[in-house]
Structure formats: C-alpha cells, structure tokens
Amino acid sequence: MTVIYDRVALIGLGLIAGSMAHAMRAGGLAGEIVGYARSAETRAVARDLFCDRVCDTAAEAVQGADLVVLAVPVGAMEAIAIEIAPHLKPGAVVTDVGSVKQAVVEAVAPHIPAAVQFIPGHPLAGTEYSGPRSGFATLFQNRWWLLTPLEGTDPAALARLRSLLDAMGANVDEMDVARHDLVLAVVSHTPHLIAYTMVGVADHMRRVSEQEVVKYSASGFRDFTRIAASDPTMWRDVFLTNKDAVLDILGRFTEELFVLQRAIRMGDGDHLHAYFTRTRAIRRGIIEAGQDTAAPDFGRGVDPAKGTAGE
Amino acid sequence: MTVIYDRVALIGLGLIAGSMAHAMRAGGLAGEIVGYARSAETRAVARDLFCDRVCDTAAEAVQGADLVVLAVPVGAMEAIAIEIAPHLKPGAVVTDVGSVKQAVVEAVAPHIPAAVQFIPGHPLAGTEYSGPRSGFATLFQNRWWLLTPLEGTDPAALARLRSLLDAMGANVDEMDVARHDLVLAVVSHTPHLIAYTMVGVADHMRRVSEQEVVKYSASGFRDFTRIAASDPTMWRDVFLTNKDAVLDILGRFTEELFVLQRAIRMGDGDHLHAYFTRTRAIRRGIIEAGQDTAAPDFGRGVDPAKGTAGE
Numbered sequence: 001m002t003v004i005y006d007r008v009a010l011i012g013l014g015l016i017a018g019s020m021a022h023a024m025r026a027g028g029l030a031g032e033i034v035g036y037a038r039s040a041e042t043r044a045v046a047r048d049l050f051c052d053r054v055c056d057t058a059a060e061a062v063q064g065a066d067l068v069v070l071a072v073p074v075g076a077m078e079a080i081a082i083e084i085a086p087h088l089k090p091g092a093v094v095t096d097v098g099s100v101k102q103a104v105v106e107a108v109a110p111h112i113p114a115a116v117q118f119i120p121g122h123p124l125a126g127t128e129y130s131g132p133r134s135g136f137a138t139l140f141q142n143r144w145w146l147l148t149p150l151e152g153t154d155p156a157a158l159a160r161l162r163s164l165l166d167a168m169g170a171n172v173d174e175m176d177v178a179r180h181d182l183v184l185a186v187v188s189h190t191p192h193l194i195a196y197t198m199v200g201v202a203d204h205m206r207r208v209s210e211q212e213v214v215k216y217s218a219s220g221f222r223d224f225t226r227i228a229a230s231d232p233t234m235w236r237d238v239f240l241t242n243k244d245a246v247l248d249i250l251g252r253f254t255e256e257l258f259v260l261q262r263a264i265r266m267g268d269g270d271h272l273h274a275y276f277t278r279t280r281a282i283r284r285g286i287i288e289a290g291q292d293t294a295a296p297d298f299g300r301g302v303d304p305a306k307g308t309a310g311e
Numbered sequence: 312m313t314v315i316y317d318r319v320a321l322i323g324l325g326l327i328a329g330s331m332a333h334a335m336r337a338g339g340l341a342g343e344i345v346g347y348a349r350s351a352e353t354r355a356v357a358r359d360l361f362c363d364r365v366c367d368t369a370a371e372a373v374q375g376a377d378l379v380v381l382a383v384p385v386g387a388m389e390a391i392a393i394e395i396a397p398h399l400k401p402g403a404v405v406t407d408v409g410s411v412k413q414a415v416v417e418a419v420a421p422h423i424p425a426a427v428q429f430i431p432g433h434p435l436a437g438t439e440y441s442g443p444r445s446g447f448a449t450l451f452q453n454r455w456w457l458l459t460p461l462e463g464t465d466p467a468a469l470a471r472l473r474s475l476l477d478a479m480g481a482n483v484d485e486m487d488v489a490r491h492d493l494v495l496a497v498v499s500h501t502p503h504l505i506a507y508t509m510v511g512v513a514d515h516m517r518r519v520s521e522q523e524v525v526k527y528s529a530s531g532f533r534d535f536t537r538i539a540a541s542d543p544t545m546w547r548d549v550f551l552t553n554k555d556a557v558l559d560i561l562g563r564f565t566e567e568l569f570v571l572q573r574a575i576r577m578g579d580g581d582h583l584h585a586y587f588t589r590t591r592a593i594r595r596g597i598i599e600a601g602q603d604t605a606a607p608d609f610g611r612g613v614d615p616a617k618g619t620a621g622e
Contacts, residue, residue, distance in 0.1 A: 075580075124527055128594070144527055183523045186513050187532040193575075194505055197568045199590040201560065202497050212494045214596045216435055216455055221498040223534045229594035232587035239575045239583055249512065250572055254565070257508045261561055264504075264550045269386075272550055276543035279510040283439070283540035285525040 004164045006031040009065035011058050011080055012072035013037040013046040014231075015126060016097045018135025020069065021050035023168040026137040036061035037132070045132040059087045067164070070096035070108065074237040078107035090115035093157050097123055099184065099234065101148045101177045103241030109150065117157040122146045122180065123170060124188075130231040141169035148177045185245035189238055190253060193246065195227035196235075315475045317342040320376035322369050322391055323383035324348040324357040325542075326437060327408045329446025331380065332361035334479040337448040347372035348443070356443040370398045378472070381407035381419065385548040389418035401426035404468050408434055410495065410545065412459045412488045414552030420461065428468040432458045433491065434481060435499075441542040452480035459488045496556035500549055501564060504557065506538035507546075 008030040010017040017035070024030040035051035036058045037043050047054045055061040062068045062084045070077055077098060088094065094116055098104040101120050112118040125143040127134065145165045149158055165172045175183075202213045202221060217225070239246055263271040319341040321328040328346070335341040346362035347369045348354050358365045366372040373379045373395045381388055388409060399405065405423055409415040412431050423429040436454040438445065456476045460469055476483045486494075513524045513532060528536070550557055574582040 146527070179523075183527055187524055187528050190512075191509055191532045191535050193571060194509060194568070196587055196590050197564060197571055198502055198505060199593050200567050200586060201501075201563045203589065203593055204563065212490075213497055214593070216457070216494055217498050221502045223538060224502050225590070225594040227534060228587070228590040230587075232584050232591065235587050236580050236583040240578055240580055243575055243578075246575060247572065250568070252512045252515065253508060254568070256511050257505070257561070257565070260504060260508055261558065264554055264557060267551055267554075269547050269551055272547040273543050275511060276507055276539070276541075276546050278514065279507050279536070279539040280543065282510050282514055282525070283536040 002028070002167075003031050004029045004160065004167065005066040007065045007067075008033050009062045009068045010035045010051070011061060011068065011070050011084070012076075013042050013051070013132045014071060015130050015134040015139075016123060017069060017071035018046065018050055018132050019125075019137065019139035020071075020135075020168065021046075022135055022137035023140060024164075025050065027167050029164055029167050030067075034061050034065060042132045049132065050135065058084050062087050062089075062092075064089055066092055067161070068092060068094045070094065070098070070104075073233050074098045074100055074103055074107075074241050075233075076237075077104050078111075081108040081111040085111045085113060088113060088116045092116050093161055094118045095121045095147075095161060097121060099188070099238045100242040101180045105148075105150065105177055117154050118150065119153060119158060119161055120148045120150070120177070121161075121165075122148075122184070123165075125170075126230070128226050128229040130234070138169065140165070143170055145170035145172050146180055147172060147174050148180050149174060150177075181242050182245045182248075185242055185249045189242055189246050190249040192227055192230065192235060193239065193250070194253070195224040198224050199228040313339070313478075314342050315340050315471065315478065316377040318376045318378075319344050320373045320379045321346045321362070322372060322379065322381050322395070323387075324353050324362070324443045325382060326441050326445040326450075327434060328380060328382035329357065329361055329443050330436075330448065330450035331382075331446075331479065332357075333446055333448035334451060335475075336361065338478050340475055340478050341378075345372050345376060353443045360443065361446065369395050373398050373400075373403075375400055377403055378475070379403060379405045381405065381409070381415075384544050385409045385411055385414055385418075385552050386544075387548075388415050389422075392419040392422040396422045396424060399424060399427045403427050404472055405429045406432045406458075406472060408432060410499070410549045411553040412491045416459075416461065416488055428465050430458060430460050430464060430469060430472055431488070432456060432472075432476075433495075434476075436481075437541075439537050439540040441545070449480065451476070454481055456481035456483050457491055458483060458485050459491050460485060461488075492553050493556045493559075496553055496560045500553055500557050501560040503538055503541065503546060504550065504561070505564070506535040509535050510539040 008024065010021060010033065013035050021033050024033060032052045033050065035046045035054045037046060043054045058080055068084065068088065070080060072080055077096060094112060096104050096108065099122060101122060104120055109118055123140055123143065123145045125139050162172045260272065260275065319335065321332060321344065324346050332344050335344060343363045344361065346357045346365045348357065354365045369391055379395065379399065381391060383391055388407060405427060407415050407419065410433060412433060415431055420429055434451055434454065434456045436450050473483045571583065571586065
C-alpha cells in the first residue's frame with residue numbers, strides 16, 4: 001500500500017475512471033481521488049461510490065492534482081484540454097484512456113503547458129456496460145495498458161505512471177502512436193463495426209420473422225450482440241477519429257469476404273475448408289498468449305441455468 | 312429415469328453425439344447406446360467414454376435400433392442414408408442434428424423406407440470444440456432443439472422424440488424447413504462467415520506486425536476468434552448447403568456495411584450514433600429471451616486470473 005500520486009483527478013466518470021478509482025482505493029495508490037463529469041447525476045453516483053471529492057467543473061477538479069486522467073469520449077478531449085490547461089499544476093502528468101491515440105494527441109498535446117507531461121494511454125479493458133455504476137477494481141487485472149509516449153517525455157514521469165498502472169494489475173507496454181491506431185483498427189475497431197452491422201441486418205429480419213431471430217440467437221449472433229451493445233458515443237468517436245486505419249482494414253475485409261462469398265457461390269469447398277482451418281490456429285495463438293480462457297464457450301457453462309449454445 | 316428408446320444408434324461420434332450419449336446415460340433414457348464413426352480412433356474413445364457398444368460400420372450400428380441419430384457433417388449425410396437404409400428396423404425413427412435442414416431432407420428422405428419415420432432436427436447448442444472427447448451431459452440444458460417434421464409424420468413418433476429431447480434438458484420447437492434455414496442464416500451461418508473473414512484479415516496483418524494482433528487481441532477480435540475456431544468440415548458443409556440463404560443475408564450485410572463505411576468516410580457522426588443506439592436494444596431483447604447471461608463480458612470475470620478485456 002504505497003501512495004503513488006497524492007492527488008488524482010478523473011475527468012469523465014464512466015466504466016474506466018470508475019474502475020481506476022476502485023482499483024486505486026483497493027491498493028491505497030492515491031492520496032485523494034477527485035472527480036468531474038458533465039452530468040450531475042453521474043457526479044452524485046461517483047461521490048457515493050468511488051470519489052473522495054467531486055467538482056462541478058473540470059478546471060476545479062484538476063487543481064493541485066499530480067495526475068489528471070482524461071476519461072471522456074475522444075470527441076470531447078479537445079474542449080476539456082482547453083478548459084483545464086490553465087489550471088494544471090506544474091510537474092503534473094496528464095494521461096488519457098481514449099481508444100485512438102493520434103486524434104487524441106492532436107486534440108490535447110497543443111494545449112498542455114510546457115511544465116506538464118502529457119503521456120497518452122489506452123487500457124485494453126472494458127465490458128459492454130458503461131456509466132459510473134459499471135466499474136470494478138479488477139477490470140485491469142492481467143490486461144494490457146498501452147502507453148504511446150511522445151518525444152521528450154520525462155523518463156521519471158513515465159516510470160511513475162507505469163508504476164500506478166502496474167499496481168492496478170495491468171500489463172503496461174509502450175507503442176508508437178500510429179502503430180497503436182493500426183493494430184487497434186484490426187483487433188478492435190473493425191470487428192466492432194462489423195458486429196454492429198450484422199446486428200443491424202438481423203434487426204431488419206427480426207421485423208419479418210416475429211422475434212425468431214432473438215429467440216433462436218445461436219452462438220454466432222449472440223456474441224455479436226454483446227460487442228454491439230457497447231457505448232454508442234464512444235464508438236462513434238472511435239470511427240470518426242481512426243477513420244484512415246478503419247477504412248483500410250474494412251477494404252481488406254470486404255475483399256476477403258468477397259473471395260469467400262464467391263467460393264460459396266461456386267461451391268468451392270476446398271477453399272472454404274482450407275480457410276476455416278487457418279483461422280483455427282489464430283485462436284490457439286490467442287489462448288497461448290493468455291488473452292482468453294480456453295474453457296468452452298467462454299466458460300458460460302459455469303452458470304448451469306444458462307448452459308451453452310452454438311451452431 | 313424412464314427408458315424412452317430401448318436402443319439408440321449414434322452415427323458420427325463428435326460433440327453433439329457424445330453430449331447426447333452423456334445426457335441419455337445421466338437420465339437413464341436409453342436401454343443401449345450403440346455408436347459408429349468413420350475413424351477407428353474416435354470409435355475407441357467413444358467406447359471408453361459414452362457408448363455401450365461400438366460397431367465398425369453404420370449398417371451394423373443401426374440394426375435393431377429404435378432411434379437412429381445422424382450426427383455427421385451435412386455433406387456426409389446422403390452416403391450414410393444410402394448405407395443404413397436397408398438395415399433400419401421397421402417402426403424406427405431416424406433424426407439428424409445438421410445445421411441446415413433443406414439439404415439434409417433432400418439427401419436423406421428419399422432413401423428412408425416407408426416403414427421408418429425421418430424427423431429432421433437441429434440442436435442450437437455447441438462449443439468451439441469438436442471430437443469425441445468434447446461432449447458433456449449438460450450441453451443441451453435450456454437450449455433450443457428445432458425439429459422440422461415433414462408432411463405425414465406420425466404424431467406418436469414425433470411425441471416420443473420430443474420427450475427424449477425434453478428429458479435431455481432442451482427446449483423443443485417445430486419449424487418449417489425453409490424458414491429454419493433462413494433464420495439460421497441470420498443468427499448463425501452468416502455471423503460465422505464474417506468472423507472467419509475478420510480473423511483471416513487479421514492473419515495477414517499479424518504477419519506484418521509481429522504478433523501484435525494476437526498479443527493485444529481486445530474483446531472484439533477475441534470473440535471473433537472463438538467463433539472462427541469451430542469445426543472446418545462442419546462449416547464448409549453449412550455454407551455449401553445453405554448457399555441461397557447465406558448469399559441473401561451476405562448481400563444485405565454488405566449493403567449495410569457500405570452505408571456505415573460511407574458514414575465514417577463522410578464524418579457523419581449522427582448516423583453512426585443512431586445506428587449503434589439501435590443495436591443496443593437487440594442485445595437487451597436477447598438477454599430478456601434468456602439466450603445469454605447479463606454478466607459483463609459473458610461472466611469471464613468469474614476467473615479472476617483472466618479478468619475481462621474490451622475496447
């Protein structure tokens with residue numbers, strides 16, 4: 001139980017900020033946790049659940065803070081940066097938890113005073129829930145937290161931030177800003193867009209088939225709906241701000257899909273079988289990398305009332 | 312513990328047949344469980360784990376059986392039907408567990424003798440694992456088992472089959488053959504194809520990004536890989552035999568995806584936000600219909616060593 005920052009200001013009080021607060025409290029990592037959110041209701045919940053003090057403005061919340069965490073949707077980052085900049089304490093560190101990094105750097109970095117370090121970050125952790133009641137202390141356990149430090153970052157400031165993330169259970173890694181956005185477009189952003197699309201298609205069908213789609217949602221579709229239930233504002237901003245990488249990956253995806261679609265139309269079973277065999281190996285790689293459970297159906301079977309579902 | 316069929320023959324001894332055998336044993340539902348699989352290794356495992364008797368040919372396995380379950384890939388159904396037809400006991404019921412129904416009806420029904428009832432079926436249950444060691448007795452608990460009875464099916468034979476599926480914990484429903492194939496194309500077949508495609512795209516990227524894709528697989532991509540790890544032979548046959556419905560849904564999917572892609576390119580945030588908000592409601596419908604757990608991230612959090620991951 002070592003205090004790493006005397007005062008931490010959380011700007012935005014949703015799933016990520018709430019989980020950070022719970023984790024910092026559980027580990028005694030922060031002397032004081034101050035919060036700000038736009039909604040008065042969110043502020044009230046955060047005051048009850050995980051903040052030592054809640055302010056009515058972001059400017060007030062960051063005063064005297066040693067660490068400021070920007071945990072708002074990417075599209076809201078610039079306005080917040082402009083508002084808090086004059087109130088930041090010299091020597092403070094500002095970080096963020098946005099799902100894209102180039103756009104955040106462009107929105108935030110120009111406004112940060114020279115005496116303050118801005119170290120962009122992105123925890124690869126979340127659930128399909130959002131809001132101030134959705135956080136929990138173990139969200140970051142054994143999950144990656146990517147930092148994309150800019151040129152000239154003070155090594156001591158970086159090391160201190162890393163030690164906080166370590167202490168919350170995360171595996172910290174550093175990465176180039178542009179590479180981050182490309183890798184995330186592949187592993188997260190494009191899959192989410194595709195899931196949203198498939199659920200939208202099913203929604204049309206549902207209207208013609210009287211709830212059959214919902215009733216018989218087998219494993220494929222059901223997993224897509226979980227992804228597609230995530231926060232709409234956050235995801236809108238992800239796609240608007242990581243546009244180039246997402247459009248690049250979407251182009252590759254459409255090409256691949258058309259090749260498989262053609263194989264179906266032409267009855268080319270060998271092509272399909274070879275393709276499906278290759279994708280199995282990738283799943284094995286992920287299990288070996290410790291990023292998922294090997295239990296069948298994600299271990300859903302632990303709830304015997306629910307059982308498992310599939311094909 | 313009431314014996315529903317004196318002798319049940321399982322043709323094909325993978326996840327579904329194995330789970331049926333375990334469930335029938337647990338409930339004392341079958342007097343004798345006889346099995347056949349093409350592979351000698353599979354037969355040996357099934358003999359150890361869940362069959363009372365294993366035969367070297369399908370023809371031998373069905374002799375004297377009151378219920379015959381065809382649990383082979385859809386593409387293998389016709390050859391099996393031709394082989395077993397002369398050996399079926401008058402009064403027996405033949406069912407299958409294939410993921411498509413029209414193609415199975417066309418492959419099997421013409422070969423079934425008049426004194427035998429063929430009642431096609433499809434359990435909406437499975438995991439990403441396959442093979443004779445992958446089955447377990449509770450696989451069908453609270454899951455749908457769709458039957459698509461043909462015209463002239465004997466009501467008593469249908470009722471008896473339903474009582475077996477009920478006793479294994481499944482929720483039995485009846486459905487028209489063509490409707491089954493359309494609904495499944497939406498809720499299962501097309502989502503699987505899309506997941507396979509996205510994993511294939513990532514595989515290309517992985518080669519250029521040195522394992523980053525696997526290492527940082529966040530929730531979106533990770534869920535896709537689970538789907539895409541399913542049995543290649545089964546899925547090849549699904550796409551070849553439910554071609555029309557899958558191509559129809561794929562066409563709708565591509566149209567929707569292009570509309571979203573255009574919104575990203577044009578920066579139309581309102582369109583994206585409205586779309587993502589609509590898809591949330593569908594997820595709620597599925598949870599209310601009891602087809603999934605409401606626990607965050609599928610309840611992966613129950614394993615504290617793994618935690619949860621997301622955006």
